[in-house]
Amino acid sequence: MKGRIVAVVAVMALAALMALAGAMMTVGAQAQERTQEWKQGVVVPMTGDLEKPEPIETDATGLAIFWLNEDMSEMCYMVYVANLTDVNQGHIHAVEAGNDTGPSVVWLFPxxxxxxxxxxxxxxxxLVIGTFTEEDFVGPMEGKSMSDLLDMMEDQTAYVNFHTEANPMGEIRGEFNVMNQSCDSLEETFSRAMGTPMGQPSPPSQPSLPY
Known part of the structure:
Protein backbone atom coordinates (compact mmCIF):
# COMPACT_ATOMS: atom_id res chain seq x y z
CA MET A 1 0.00 0.00 0.00
CA LYS A 2 2.82 2.40 0.88
CA GLY A 3 4.48 1.74 -2.47
CA ARG A 4 1.26 2.79 -4.18
CA ILE A 5 1.02 5.94 -2.04
CA VAL A 6 4.61 6.86 -2.86
CA ALA A 7 4.00 6.34 -6.58
CA VAL A 8 0.88 8.52 -6.48
CA VAL A 9 2.78 11.24 -4.62
CA ALA A 10 5.53 11.14 -7.26
CA VAL A 11 3.01 11.36 -10.11
CA MET A 12 1.29 14.31 -8.41
CA ALA A 13 4.59 16.13 -8.05
CA LEU A 14 5.61 15.43 -11.64
CA ALA A 15 2.22 16.61 -12.95
CA ALA A 16 2.57 19.81 -10.95
CA LEU A 17 6.11 20.40 -12.18
CA MET A 18 5.15 19.89 -15.82
CA ALA A 19 2.23 22.29 -15.43
CA LEU A 20 4.57 24.88 -13.94
CA ALA A 21 7.12 24.42 -16.71
CA GLY A 22 4.42 25.08 -19.29
CA ALA A 23 3.28 28.20 -17.48
CA MET A 24 6.66 29.89 -17.05
CA MET A 25 7.29 33.15 -18.97
CA THR A 26 10.55 34.78 -20.09
CA VAL A 27 11.67 37.94 -18.30
CA GLY A 28 13.78 40.84 -19.56
CA ALA A 29 17.11 40.43 -21.30
CA GLN A 30 19.17 41.22 -18.18
CA ALA A 31 17.72 38.25 -16.29
CA GLN A 32 17.29 35.91 -19.25
CA GLU A 33 20.31 33.68 -18.59
CA ARG A 34 19.34 33.01 -14.97
CA THR A 35 15.70 32.58 -15.92
CA GLN A 36 16.73 29.88 -18.39
CA GLU A 37 18.19 27.90 -15.50
CA TRP A 38 14.97 28.21 -13.48
CA LYS A 39 12.31 28.07 -16.17
CA GLN A 40 11.60 24.34 -15.71
CA GLY A 41 11.53 24.70 -11.94
CA VAL A 42 14.17 23.42 -9.55
CA VAL A 43 13.53 20.07 -7.84
CA VAL A 44 15.17 19.25 -4.51
CA PRO A 45 14.84 15.57 -3.47
CA MET A 46 14.91 15.04 0.31
CA THR A 47 15.83 11.95 2.33
CA GLY A 48 17.07 11.13 5.81
CA ASP A 49 20.37 9.91 4.36
CA LEU A 50 21.20 13.51 3.42
CA GLU A 51 20.80 14.83 6.96
CA LYS A 52 23.98 16.20 8.53
CA PRO A 53 26.10 15.90 10.56
CA GLU A 54 24.65 12.39 10.83
CA PRO A 55 22.12 10.65 8.52
CA ILE A 56 18.68 9.84 9.91
CA GLU A 57 17.12 6.40 9.59
CA THR A 58 13.61 7.08 8.30
CA ASP A 59 11.18 5.92 5.64
CA ALA A 60 10.24 9.54 4.96
CA THR A 61 11.14 11.13 1.63
CA GLY A 62 10.18 14.34 -0.10
CA LEU A 63 10.45 16.65 -3.07
CA ALA A 64 10.57 20.43 -2.89
CA ILE A 65 9.87 22.26 -6.15
CA PHE A 66 10.86 25.92 -6.57
CA TRP A 67 10.19 28.36 -9.40
CA LEU A 68 10.31 32.13 -9.87
CA ASN A 69 7.56 34.50 -10.94
CA GLU A 70 7.84 36.61 -14.07
CA ASP A 71 9.92 39.47 -12.66
CA MET A 72 11.97 37.23 -10.35
CA SER A 73 10.73 39.03 -7.23
CA GLU A 74 8.77 36.13 -5.75
CA MET A 75 9.69 32.49 -5.26
CA CYS A 76 6.88 29.94 -5.45
CA TYR A 77 7.21 26.44 -4.06
CA MET A 78 5.47 23.13 -3.48
CA VAL A 79 6.59 20.38 -1.12
CA TYR A 80 5.46 16.76 -1.52
CA VAL A 81 6.33 14.13 1.09
CA ALA A 82 5.78 10.44 1.79
CA ASN A 83 5.81 8.72 5.19
CA LEU A 84 6.61 11.95 7.05
CA THR A 85 5.10 11.89 10.55
CA ASP A 86 4.36 14.86 12.83
CA VAL A 87 6.20 17.41 10.73
CA ASN A 88 6.43 20.74 12.54
CA GLN A 89 8.59 23.07 10.43
CA GLY A 90 10.57 23.33 7.21
CA HIS A 91 13.08 25.86 5.94
CA ILE A 92 15.75 26.83 3.49
CA HIS A 93 19.01 26.92 5.44
CA ALA A 94 22.34 28.59 4.69
CA VAL A 95 25.48 26.48 5.03
CA GLU A 96 27.95 28.12 7.38
CA ALA A 97 31.60 28.29 6.34
CA GLY A 98 33.46 25.22 7.54
CA ASN A 99 30.25 23.45 8.49
CA ASP A 100 27.67 21.16 6.86
CA THR A 101 24.72 22.92 8.49
CA GLY A 102 23.57 26.45 9.19
CA PRO A 103 20.72 28.73 10.23
CA SER A 104 17.29 29.05 8.67
CA VAL A 105 16.96 31.83 6.10
CA VAL A 106 13.43 31.19 4.74
CA TRP A 107 10.46 29.46 6.40
CA LEU A 108 8.61 27.09 4.07
CA PHE A 109 6.34 25.34 6.59
CA PRO A 110 4.08 26.46 8.11
CA LEU A 127 2.41 19.13 2.40
CA VAL A 128 2.52 22.81 1.53
CA ILE A 129 2.30 25.24 -1.37
CA GLY A 130 3.37 28.83 -0.88
CA THR A 131 5.38 31.84 -1.93
CA PHE A 132 7.98 34.11 -0.40
CA THR A 133 9.80 37.33 -1.24
CA GLU A 134 12.95 38.91 0.12
CA GLU A 135 10.77 40.53 2.79
CA ASP A 136 10.38 37.04 4.28
CA PHE A 137 14.11 36.38 4.66
CA VAL A 138 15.31 35.76 8.22
CA GLY A 139 18.59 35.24 10.02
CA PRO A 140 21.72 36.09 8.00
CA MET A 141 19.61 36.67 4.86
CA GLU A 142 17.48 39.41 6.44
CA GLY A 143 17.80 42.59 4.37
CA LYS A 144 19.33 40.79 1.39
CA SER A 145 17.91 40.32 -2.09
CA MET A 146 16.32 37.45 -4.00
CA SER A 147 19.40 37.48 -6.21
CA ASP A 148 21.54 36.80 -3.13
CA LEU A 149 19.39 33.77 -2.30
CA LEU A 150 19.66 32.50 -5.87
CA ASP A 151 23.43 32.84 -5.63
CA MET A 152 23.40 30.60 -2.55
CA MET A 153 21.18 28.02 -4.23
CA GLU A 154 23.31 27.94 -7.37
CA ASP A 155 26.54 27.79 -5.35
CA GLN A 156 25.10 24.85 -3.35
CA THR A 157 25.48 26.73 -0.07
CA ALA A 158 21.77 26.42 0.72
CA TYR A 159 19.70 23.35 1.53
CA VAL A 160 16.12 22.39 2.39
CA ASN A 161 15.39 20.78 5.75
CA PHE A 162 12.12 19.50 7.24
CA HIS A 163 11.85 18.86 10.96
CA THR A 164 9.56 16.54 12.93
CA GLU A 165 8.68 15.87 16.54
CA ALA A 166 10.87 12.75 16.47
CA ASN A 167 13.79 14.53 14.75
CA PRO A 168 13.77 18.19 15.80
CA MET A 169 17.08 18.94 14.06
CA GLY A 170 15.72 17.61 10.77
CA GLU A 171 14.35 14.33 9.39
CA ILE A 172 14.69 14.86 5.64
CA ARG A 173 17.09 17.15 3.86
CA GLY A 174 17.87 18.01 0.25
CA GLU A 175 20.60 19.91 -1.55
CA PHE A 176 20.12 22.42 -4.35
CA ASN A 177 21.73 21.38 -7.63
CA VAL A 178 20.39 24.06 -9.93
CA MET A 179 22.97 23.96 -12.71
CA ASN A 180 22.76 20.20 -13.35
CA GLN A 181 18.99 19.75 -13.67
CA SER A 182 17.11 19.06 -16.86
CA CYS A 183 13.87 17.43 -17.89
CA ASP A 184 15.86 14.33 -18.88
CA SER A 185 16.98 13.86 -15.27
CA LEU A 186 13.53 14.16 -13.68
CA GLU A 187 12.74 10.43 -13.68
CA GLU A 188 16.00 9.63 -11.91
CA THR A 189 15.39 12.44 -9.40
CA PHE A 190 11.88 11.24 -8.61
CA SER A 191 12.95 7.60 -8.31
CA ARG A 192 15.79 8.47 -5.95
CA ALA A 193 13.65 10.67 -3.71
CA MET A 194 10.41 8.70 -3.67
CA GLY A 195 11.88 5.20 -3.72
CA THR A 196 10.03 3.81 -6.75
CA PRO A 197 10.27 4.11 -10.56
CA MET A 198 7.88 6.62 -12.07
CA GLY A 199 4.63 5.04 -13.23
CA GLN A 200 4.96 1.78 -11.24
CA PRO A 201 2.22 1.29 -10.25
CA SER A 202 0.11 3.82 -12.12
CA PRO A 203 -2.64 5.62 -10.20
CA PRO A 204 -6.21 5.12 -11.43
CA SER A 205 -6.36 8.67 -12.75
CA GLN A 206 -4.21 11.79 -12.88
CA PRO A 207 -4.72 13.86 -9.72
CA SER A 208 -5.94 17.43 -9.93
CA LEU A 209 -3.37 20.16 -9.40
CA PRO A 210 -3.71 22.06 -6.11
CA TYR A 211 -4.54 25.43 -7.67
Whole structure:
Protein backbone atom coordinates (compact mmCIF):
# COMPACT_ATOMS: atom_id res chain seq x y z
CA MET A 1 0.00 0.00 0.00
CA LYS A 2 2.82 2.40 0.88
CA GLY A 3 4.48 1.74 -2.47
CA ARG A 4 1.26 2.79 -4.18
CA ILE A 5 1.02 5.94 -2.04
CA VAL A 6 4.61 6.86 -2.86
CA ALA A 7 4.00 6.34 -6.58
CA VAL A 8 0.88 8.52 -6.48
CA VAL A 9 2.78 11.24 -4.62
CA ALA A 10 5.53 11.14 -7.26
CA VAL A 11 3.01 11.36 -10.11
CA MET A 12 1.29 14.31 -8.41
CA ALA A 13 4.59 16.13 -8.05
CA LEU A 14 5.61 15.43 -11.64
CA ALA A 15 2.22 16.61 -12.95
CA ALA A 16 2.57 19.81 -10.95
CA LEU A 17 6.11 20.40 -12.18
CA MET A 18 5.15 19.89 -15.82
CA ALA A 19 2.23 22.29 -15.43
CA LEU A 20 4.57 24.88 -13.94
CA ALA A 21 7.12 24.42 -16.71
CA GLY A 22 4.42 25.08 -19.29
CA ALA A 23 3.28 28.20 -17.48
CA MET A 24 6.66 29.89 -17.05
CA MET A 25 7.29 33.15 -18.97
CA THR A 26 10.55 34.78 -20.09
CA VAL A 27 11.67 37.94 -18.30
CA GLY A 28 13.78 40.84 -19.56
CA ALA A 29 17.11 40.43 -21.30
CA GLN A 30 19.17 41.22 -18.18
CA ALA A 31 17.72 38.25 -16.29
CA GLN A 32 17.29 35.91 -19.25
CA GLU A 33 20.31 33.68 -18.59
CA ARG A 34 19.34 33.01 -14.97
CA THR A 35 15.70 32.58 -15.92
CA GLN A 36 16.73 29.88 -18.39
CA GLU A 37 18.19 27.90 -15.50
CA TRP A 38 14.97 28.21 -13.48
CA LYS A 39 12.31 28.07 -16.17
CA GLN A 40 11.60 24.34 -15.71
CA GLY A 41 11.53 24.70 -11.94
CA VAL A 42 14.17 23.42 -9.55
CA VAL A 43 13.53 20.07 -7.84
CA VAL A 44 15.17 19.25 -4.51
CA PRO A 45 14.84 15.57 -3.47
CA MET A 46 14.91 15.04 0.31
CA THR A 47 15.83 11.95 2.33
CA GLY A 48 17.07 11.13 5.81
CA ASP A 49 20.37 9.91 4.36
CA LEU A 50 21.20 13.51 3.42
CA GLU A 51 20.80 14.83 6.96
CA LYS A 52 23.98 16.20 8.53
CA PRO A 53 26.10 15.90 10.56
CA GLU A 54 24.65 12.39 10.83
CA PRO A 55 22.12 10.65 8.52
CA ILE A 56 18.68 9.84 9.91
CA GLU A 57 17.12 6.40 9.59
CA THR A 58 13.61 7.08 8.30
CA ASP A 59 11.18 5.92 5.64
CA ALA A 60 10.24 9.54 4.96
CA THR A 61 11.14 11.13 1.63
CA GLY A 62 10.18 14.34 -0.10
CA LEU A 63 10.45 16.65 -3.07
CA ALA A 64 10.57 20.43 -2.89
CA ILE A 65 9.87 22.26 -6.15
CA PHE A 66 10.86 25.92 -6.57
CA TRP A 67 10.19 28.36 -9.40
CA LEU A 68 10.31 32.13 -9.87
CA ASN A 69 7.56 34.50 -10.94
CA GLU A 70 7.84 36.61 -14.07
CA ASP A 71 9.92 39.47 -12.66
CA MET A 72 11.97 37.23 -10.35
CA SER A 73 10.73 39.03 -7.23
CA GLU A 74 8.77 36.13 -5.75
CA MET A 75 9.69 32.49 -5.26
CA CYS A 76 6.88 29.94 -5.45
CA TYR A 77 7.21 26.44 -4.06
CA MET A 78 5.47 23.13 -3.48
CA VAL A 79 6.59 20.38 -1.12
CA TYR A 80 5.46 16.76 -1.52
CA VAL A 81 6.33 14.13 1.09
CA ALA A 82 5.78 10.44 1.79
CA ASN A 83 5.81 8.72 5.19
CA LEU A 84 6.61 11.95 7.05
CA THR A 85 5.10 11.89 10.55
CA ASP A 86 4.36 14.86 12.83
CA VAL A 87 6.20 17.41 10.73
CA ASN A 88 6.43 20.74 12.54
CA GLN A 89 8.59 23.07 10.43
CA GLY A 90 10.57 23.33 7.21
CA HIS A 91 13.08 25.86 5.94
CA ILE A 92 15.75 26.83 3.49
CA HIS A 93 19.01 26.92 5.44
CA ALA A 94 22.34 28.59 4.69
CA VAL A 95 25.48 26.48 5.03
CA GLU A 96 27.95 28.12 7.38
CA ALA A 97 31.60 28.29 6.34
CA GLY A 98 33.46 25.22 7.54
CA ASN A 99 30.25 23.45 8.49
CA ASP A 100 27.67 21.16 6.86
CA THR A 101 24.72 22.92 8.49
CA GLY A 102 23.57 26.45 9.19
CA PRO A 103 20.72 28.73 10.23
CA SER A 104 17.29 29.05 8.67
CA VAL A 105 16.96 31.83 6.10
CA VAL A 106 13.43 31.19 4.74
CA TRP A 107 10.46 29.46 6.40
CA LEU A 108 8.61 27.09 4.07
CA PHE A 109 6.34 25.34 6.59
CA PRO A 110 4.08 26.46 8.11
CA UNK A 111 3.45 28.69 5.09
CA UNK A 112 3.39 32.38 5.99
CA UNK A 113 4.63 31.81 9.55
CA UNK A 114 7.89 31.76 11.47
CA UNK A 115 6.55 29.61 14.31
CA UNK A 116 6.52 25.80 14.38
CA UNK A 117 3.17 24.04 13.96
CA UNK A 118 2.73 20.29 14.22
CA UNK A 119 0.80 18.56 11.44
CA UNK A 120 -0.33 15.47 13.35
CA UNK A 121 0.09 12.00 11.93
CA UNK A 122 1.64 10.80 8.71
CA UNK A 123 1.60 12.98 5.60
CA UNK A 124 1.63 11.38 2.15
CA UNK A 125 1.19 13.88 -0.68
CA UNK A 126 1.18 17.66 -0.89
CA LEU A 127 2.41 19.13 2.40
CA VAL A 128 2.52 22.81 1.53
CA ILE A 129 2.30 25.24 -1.37
CA GLY A 130 3.37 28.83 -0.88
CA THR A 131 5.38 31.84 -1.93
CA PHE A 132 7.98 34.11 -0.40
CA THR A 133 9.80 37.33 -1.24
CA GLU A 134 12.95 38.91 0.12
CA GLU A 135 10.77 40.53 2.79
CA ASP A 136 10.38 37.04 4.28
CA PHE A 137 14.11 36.38 4.66
CA VAL A 138 15.31 35.76 8.22
CA GLY A 139 18.59 35.24 10.02
CA PRO A 140 21.72 36.09 8.00
CA MET A 141 19.61 36.67 4.86
CA GLU A 142 17.48 39.41 6.44
CA GLY A 143 17.80 42.59 4.37
CA LYS A 144 19.33 40.79 1.39
CA SER A 145 17.91 40.32 -2.09
CA MET A 146 16.32 37.45 -4.00
CA SER A 147 19.40 37.48 -6.21
CA ASP A 148 21.54 36.80 -3.13
CA LEU A 149 19.39 33.77 -2.30
CA LEU A 150 19.66 32.50 -5.87
CA ASP A 151 23.43 32.84 -5.63
CA MET A 152 23.40 30.60 -2.55
CA MET A 153 21.18 28.02 -4.23
CA GLU A 154 23.31 27.94 -7.37
CA ASP A 155 26.54 27.79 -5.35
CA GLN A 156 25.10 24.85 -3.35
CA THR A 157 25.48 26.73 -0.07
CA ALA A 158 21.77 26.42 0.72
CA TYR A 159 19.70 23.35 1.53
CA VAL A 160 16.12 22.39 2.39
CA ASN A 161 15.39 20.78 5.75
CA PHE A 162 12.12 19.50 7.24
CA HIS A 163 11.85 18.86 10.96
CA THR A 164 9.56 16.54 12.93
CA GLU A 165 8.68 15.87 16.54
CA ALA A 166 10.87 12.75 16.47
CA ASN A 167 13.79 14.53 14.75
CA PRO A 168 13.77 18.19 15.80
CA MET A 169 17.08 18.94 14.06
CA GLY A 170 15.72 17.61 10.77
CA GLU A 171 14.35 14.33 9.39
CA ILE A 172 14.69 14.86 5.64
CA ARG A 173 17.09 17.15 3.86
CA GLY A 174 17.87 18.01 0.25
CA GLU A 175 20.60 19.91 -1.55
CA PHE A 176 20.12 22.42 -4.35
CA ASN A 177 21.73 21.38 -7.63
CA VAL A 178 20.39 24.06 -9.93
CA MET A 179 22.97 23.96 -12.71
CA ASN A 180 22.76 20.20 -13.35
CA GLN A 181 18.99 19.75 -13.67
CA SER A 182 17.11 19.06 -16.86
CA CYS A 183 13.87 17.43 -17.89
CA ASP A 184 15.86 14.33 -18.88
CA SER A 185 16.98 13.86 -15.27
CA LEU A 186 13.53 14.16 -13.68
CA GLU A 187 12.74 10.43 -13.68
CA GLU A 188 16.00 9.63 -11.91
CA THR A 189 15.39 12.44 -9.40
CA PHE A 190 11.88 11.24 -8.61
CA SER A 191 12.95 7.60 -8.31
CA ARG A 192 15.79 8.47 -5.95
CA ALA A 193 13.65 10.67 -3.71
CA MET A 194 10.41 8.70 -3.67
CA GLY A 195 11.88 5.20 -3.72
CA THR A 196 10.03 3.81 -6.75
CA PRO A 197 10.27 4.11 -10.56
CA MET A 198 7.88 6.62 -12.07
CA GLY A 199 4.63 5.04 -13.23
CA GLN A 200 4.96 1.78 -11.24
CA PRO A 201 2.22 1.29 -10.25
CA SER A 202 0.11 3.82 -12.12
CA PRO A 203 -2.64 5.62 -10.20
CA PRO A 204 -6.21 5.12 -11.43
CA SER A 205 -6.36 8.67 -12.75
CA GLN A 206 -4.21 11.79 -12.88
CA PRO A 207 -4.72 13.86 -9.72
CA SER A 208 -5.94 17.43 -9.93
CA LEU A 209 -3.37 20.16 -9.40
CA PRO A 210 -3.71 22.06 -6.11
CA TYR A 211 -4.54 25.43 -7.67
Missing amino acids: EGSTQPMVKPGETDGL
